[in-house]
Amino acid sequence: MITLPSKEAVYKMLEEVMDPEIPVLSVVDLGMITDVEVLEDEVRVKMIPTFAACPAVNYIQTNIKRALEERLEVPVSVTIDKSVNWSSSRMTAAAKEKLKNYGIAPPPKEQAADPLMLIAQEVPCPHCGSKQTYLRSPFGATLCRALHYCKECGQVFEQFKPLD
Incomplete structure (x- = not known):
């Protein structure tokens, strides 16, 4: 029997997926994750890039998928959420402090x-x-x-x- 994680547990795992250009910030710190769905046979993650032409988007999607699938017993899909645009106000206060320290x-x-x-x-x-x-x-x-x-x-x- 497969034990499914809670949505909060998936978000906690995503805190360990770091931005490849600023490795002190996670995708959660940056506010890139717009939704997580835990279904009985799949985990779906929706994300947004910090900039529309960000060259690291595919790399980040792959890292999210890999990080979650290593810890979960179900497949993971990571899609771009086209209904939301990223803004710097999505960054957490902790992210801004980490940036400064970096x-x-x-x-x-x-x-x-x-x-x-x-x-x-x-x-x-x-x-x-x-x-x-x-x-x-x-x-x-x-x-x-x-x-x-x-x-x-x-x-x-x-x-x-x-x-x-």
């Missing part, structure tokens, strides 16, 4: 009509905390990040872009 400035709390204005403002440096920073480039290592420079400590750092 050296990436979290997205700002406030929203603006022009997202470029939010990334162009002085962003607290995740290394020294100074607000004496400026936008060096709206393009970072990935689509979801921008580059900033701290005048206080001289560090170049990335900021996770706000998106709503």
Whole structure:
């Protein structure tokens, strides 16, 4: 007889599936999981990418499927939820703190009509905390990040872009 996990247990397992680009954040931290269904013969997970053109989507889907199937006795399907768009407000408070500790400035709390204005403002440096920073480039290592420079400590750092 197959013992099915609870929905909460599946979410707990998903907390161990890390983002391949920022390995201190899980898919749960990022707010990428939109639904989990535990059926009698399958577990279905719905997810959303942080950016529409994210090159890691298939990789993340595979990691979710593999991580759950290793621990469960039923097949797992992972699909993209097209009814919801990801926004930076989906990130948990813990995710924003983990980003900062990792050296990436979290997205700002406030929203603006022009997202470029939010990334162009002085962003607290995740290394020294100074607000004496400026936008060096709206393009970072990935689509979801921008580059900033701290005048206080001289560090170049990335900021996770706000998106709503």
